[in-house]
Amino acid sequence: MHRWSELFIPTLREAPADAEVASHKLLVRAGYIRQLGAGIYSFLFLGNRTTQKIMKIVRQEMDKIGQEFYLPAIHPREVWEESGRWTVMGENMFRLKDRKGADLCLGMTHEEIMTDIARKELRSYKQLPQIWYQIQTKFRDEPRPKSGLLRVRQFIMKDSYSFDIDATELDISYLKHYDAYCRIFDRCGLKYMVVEAHSGAMGGSQSHEFMVRTPAGEDLIVSCEKCNYAANMEKATSKLAAIEELKPEGDGQPLLIHTPGKGAIADVAEFLKISAKQDIKTVAYMAQKPGDDGKTQEQPVVVFLRGDHSVNETKLLTLVKASNLRPMQTEELEKYFQGPAGFIGPIGLVVKPKEALGEWDPKKQAGDPRAVTVVLDEALSGRTNMICGANELDYHLKNVMPGKDFQYTVASDVRSVVAGEDCPNCGAALRIDTAVEIGHIFKLGYKYSESMGARVLDRHGKEVAPIMGSYGIGIERILTAAVEQSNDENGFWLPPSIAPFEVVVVATNTSDDKIRTTAEDITRQLEGAGFDVVLDDRDERPGVKFKDADLVGMPFRVNVGKKVTEGMVEVVQRSTRQSTDVKISAITEYFKGLLPPLG
RNA sequence: CGGGGCGUAGCGCAGCCUGGUAGCGCACCUGCCUUGGGCGCAGGGGGUCGUAGGUUCAAAUCCUAUCGCCCCGACCA
Numbered sequence: 001m002h003r004w005s006e007l008f009i010p011t012l013r014e015a016p017a018d019a020e021v022a023s024h025k026l027l028v029r030a031g032y033i034r035q036l037g038a039g040i041y042s043f044l045f046l047g048n049r050t051t052q053k054i055m056k057i058v059r060q061e062m063d064k065i066g067q068e069f070y071l072p073a074i075h076p077r078e079v080w081e082e083s084g085r086w087t088v089m090g091e092n093m094f095r096l097k098d099r100k101g102a103d104l105c106l107g108m109t110h111e112e113i114m115t116d117i118a119r120k121e122l123r124s125y126k127q128l129p130q131i132w133y134q135i136q137t138k139f140r141d142e143p144r145p146k147s148g149l150l151r152v153r154q155f156i157m158k159d160s161y162s163f164d165i166d167a168t169e170l171d172i173s174y175l176k177h178y179d180a181y182c183r184i185f186d187r188c189g190l191k192y193m194v195v196e197a198h199s200g201a202m203g204g205s206q207s208h209e210f211m212v213r214t215p216a217g218e219d220l221i222v223s224c225e226k227c228n229y230a231a232n233m234e235k236a237t238s239k240l241a242a243i244e245e246l247k248p249e250g251d252g253q254p255l256l257i258h259t260p261g262k263g264a265i266a267d268v269a270e271f272l273k274i275s276a277k278q279d280i281k282t283v284a285y286m287a288q289k290p291g292d293d294g295k296t297q298e299q300p301v302v303v304f305l306r307g308d309h310s311v312n313e314t315k316l317l318t319l320v321k322a323s324n325l326r327p328m329q330t331e332e333l334e335k336y337f338q339g340p341a342g343f344i345g346p347i348g349l350v351v352k353p354k355e356a357l358g359e360w361d362p363k364k365q366a367g368d369p370r371a372v373t374v375v376l377d378e379a380l381s382g383r384t385n386m387i388c389g390a391n392e393l394d395y396h397l398k399n400v401m402p403g404k405d406f407q408y409t410v411a412s413d414v415r416s417v418v419a420g421e422d423c424p425n426c427g428a429a430l431r432i433d434t435a436v437e438i439g440h441i442f443k444l445g446y447k448y449s450e451s452m453g454a455r456v457l458d459r460h461g462k463e464v465a466p467i468m469g470s471y472g473i474g475i476e477r478i479l480t481a482a483v484e485q486s487n488d489e490n491g492f493w494l495p496p497s498i499a500p501f502e503v504v505v506v507a508t509n510t511s512d513d514k515i516r517t518t519a520e521d522i523t524r525q526l527e528g529a530g531f532d533v534v535l536d537d538r539d540e541r542p543g544v545k546f547k548d549a550d551l552v553g554m555p556f557r558v559n560v561g562k563k564v565t566e567g568m569v570e571v572v573q574r575s576t577r578q579s580t581d582v583k584i585s586a587i588t589e590y591f592k593g594l595l596p597p598l599g
Numbered sequence: 600c601g602g603g604g605c606g607u608a609g610c611g612c613a614g615c616c617u618g619g620u621a622g623c624g625c626a627c628c629u630g631c632c633u634u635g636g637g638c639g640c641a642g643g644g645g646g647u648c649g650u651a652g653g654u655u656c657a658a659a660u661c662c663u664a665u666c667g668c669c670c671c672g673a674c675c676a
Contacts, residue, residue: 013625013637014611018669038668085676092675109676143600143674151675218675324674442676470676509634543636550636561635 001523002501004536008045011548021216023483024148026492030552032479039145039153046552047479049500051156054188054478055135057497058158061184065176066131066160071113073137077103079112082452087290094139094153106139111448111470114161118466119454125165128456128466129173133160135475147216149480150436156475163449163466165458167205170443170467174206177441177471181210185438188478189495191485192438195221198234198318210439210473214484217434222417226428234314237413238421238430243277246385248399254347255398256390263342265307268396272387279307280380280388280400282344284333287322287373289360297360300328300336304346304388304402305377305415312416319412320373321358336372339391346406348391349374357410376408377415436484438477444468483553486575491551493574496595501534503591504554508542508561519560522569522587529588531595550574556594558587 008031015025016035027033032047043051059068080086080093086105094106107113114132122130138157145151162173178194185192190212197209209232211221222236223229231237249255262271269276283303288296301320303311313325330341337344350370357373380386386400402408419432448454449465458464483492496502503526507519516537523535534554536545542561549557559570563581571590572579582590 010609012610017605017611020670035668088676111676140675144670144672146670444676447676506635511634539634541634541636541638543634543638546636548637559635 001520001527002534004504004534005538007534009548009552010044011551019148021147021150021484022487023150023216023480023492026483026487026551027148027479030491032553033149039142039151041149041152041154046500050479050494050498050553051475053498053500054475055156055158057187058135058184058473058475061180061187062133062158062160065180066133066162069114069117069132069134071107071110071134071136073107073139074104075107075113077105079116079452080105083112083115083448084451085112091143092140094141107136108138108140109157109470109472110134110136110159111161111444111468112452115448115452115454115468118163118449119452122163122454122456122466124456125458128163128165129169130163131160131173131176132163133158133471147218149476150216151218152476155477158473158475160471162469162471163454164469165456165464165466167467170469174441174443174469177469178208181439181441181471181473184473185210185478188482188498190438190478190481192481193221193223193230193435195223195230195232196235197232197440198314205445206443208441209437210441211435211437212481212485213433213435214481215434216480216484217436219435219437220432221435222430222432224423224426224428224430227423227426229423229425229430233416233432234312234318236417236430237424238417239424239427240379240421243383245383246274246278246387246398248385250399252385252399254400254405256392257396257398258394259343259396260394262394262396268387269307272396274387276307278386280304280346280386280402281307281309282346282389283311284328284336284344285316285325286328286332287317287320288324288326289322296324297362299360300332300372301325301375302336302346302349302372303375303377303414304380304408306379306383309377309379309415311377311414315412315414316375319358319375319410319414321360336370337391339389340393343389343391343393343395345389345391345397345400346374346402346408347388347397347400349406351407352409354409373410374406374408375414376402376411378411378413379415381411436477436481437474438481439471439473441471442469444470490547492553493555494553496555499532499553499555501532501554502595503531503533503556503558504536504549504552505533505558505560506536506542506545506549508545508559510537510539514564515560515562518564518569518584519558522558522560522584525588526591529592531591556591 010031012029015029019025031044033041033043035041093108096104135158139154142153145153164170164173192210192212195209195211197207220233222231262268265276265279265281285301286298287301288298333341350368351374352371380402384401388397388400390397421430423430446465449468454466455463456466482494486493505519505523507516510516523533526533555574557572567584568581569584570579571582
């Protein structure tokens with residue numbers, strides 16, 4: 001029997017001053033966690049019980065589709081060099097040296113290690129498909145750990161990896177994970193949504209993120225209330241209302257107009273009595289990418305989009321296969337546009353051909369030194385009679401038509417969706433929320449199997465690289481998300497499946513023998529029926545015990561008090577505060593109707 | 600890495616400007632009391648004031664450096 005009086009549950013009346021988000025404050029106050037350093041936390045009794053329950057659910061569902069391994073956390077440098085990520089991971093990776101001076105790192109994720117096993121052992125298509133998973137501690141030297149358990153430097157992750165003979169088979173492994181993840185998060189009692197995510201510049205074809213809405217989240221997700229459209233900001237798009245085009249003036253050719261001192265879009269629009277929607281915004285970047293020699297390569301990228309839109313830099317990075325963007329400086333603007341900041345525009349640019357998109361090989365960069373990658377946002381396709389900068393101080397152009405009056409390297413969706421725009425599926429209004437990512441499934445492709453040399457023979461005897469997928473779940477984030485989702489000023493409540501205890505039995509007055517023994521009896525009964533119960537038998541005033549019970553996350557409380565003389569106790573549901581008088585003799589039956597048996 | 604803030608008892612804070620005995624609330628220990636929402640009374644324990652230098656007769660307080668933590672930004676396969 002778990003007696004509170006003998007347990008270590010250090011609850012706090014006040015939250016630590018440096019806690020900001022609800023889950024952080026409450027998990028500390030409830031005695032689940034204590035901080036050791038920035039982004040490093042100890043899990044105490046209650047916190048550990050919960051994460052163990054979460055892991056049990058994850059394990060049960062993963063065992064239905066895969067096999068659990070246990071892999072090292074310390075990795076030799078060589079494996080990470082083979083995949084190229086020893087360099088790519090940069091400062092985010094914890095590195096150390098052993099006594100012989102050999103380089104090692106703490107694993108941030110385990111693609112390399114799993115692929116290493118695969119290449120040494122897998123020989124034939126007959127051994128595929130394989131799904132291997134593990135639940136392991138990961139280390140990331142975050143530049144800025146924050147928000148309690150949300151962004152930390154050490155955390156537990158369930159990660160799995162699939163090896164398939166071809167893309168069709170990968171689809172099956174991917175779908176298995178998708179379904180397993182839904183079962184896991186359902187069982188953990190989370191309200192989550194699945195969003196399409198961008199798969200990054202490093203290859204990979206499909207990716208979904210499992211997100212929980214919360215103000216503490218760091219990711220933005222776009223979703224439709226009407227249909228089930230949901231996407232990551234970096235992937236989201238929207239249907240735009242038709243724009244009323246300006247009338248052409250003169251012969252319809254671009255026409256120079258004097259706009260003295262009106263550089264900004266808003267000024268131009270006001271000066272010309274037009275809407276920003278009729279203006280072309282020009283955003284000029286230098287795209288950056290680390291070169292093979294370790295030096296940063298740069299190339300000019302210019303985006304044209306509707307005056308009231310803004311560039312989504314992640315979309316753009318993916319499009320031009322770059323790792324970073326910086327705004328062009330004045331001299332660079334003058335070099336490529338031959339015009340002054342504020343009045344730059346598309347006409348007169350030397351446009352790189354479509355084949356040059358995403359091309360970084362310096363040998364293929366020869367040609368006109370003024371050549372730039374020009375990206376036209378799709379929202380400008382087919383537009384007519386627009387206003388744009390003339391590349392001349394204090395002048396703009398009228399009657400400009402993308403595609404006719406200027407060329408571009410590529411037309412693509414590179415703008416950010418704005419809340420209230422129309423859903424691309426059903427046309428209803430889109431909303432944008434912050435959310436926390438609790439799971440991510442990802443079609444990796446051949447990146448690791450190719451670079452690390454995993455090969456199997458296919459049914460024709462031909463040597464091929466297996467195609468891979470990688471899939472992660474943040475264990476602590478499930479807890480954090482659950483707390484974020486269900487809390488008030490007094491504390492939080494967890495879904496019974498992951499709460500440290502499903503029921504707390506409060507003996508309101510321990511000096512009353514009848515009350516004390518009844519509370520013990522009830523606890524014993526409920527335990528006997530398979531429920532997870534803790535008995536609060538502390539010699540405290542009832543108020544103290546009620547406050548604690550409200551704080552620490554148990555979904556149900558049984559108050560054993562004066563009504564024992566009538567054979568009754570109260571059952572209080574934490575989430576609703578609803579209190580029900582229940583006959584002591586019927587208490588087990590009552591909970592059987594409320595709670596599913598423990599798995 | 601840029602900007603800001605904070606390090607004084609387990610937690611929350613005051614004291615610092617204007618140098619001179621280290622304080623308050625909660626928590627903790629003992630006793631009494633109380634027992635349906637952090638109850639009351641009495642007594643008590645606990646802090647090299649983040650660390651290291653410096654100035655001074657004297658430093659929590661002034662100066663310098665350094666470490667740590669938090670927030671905003673950058674970053675986040």
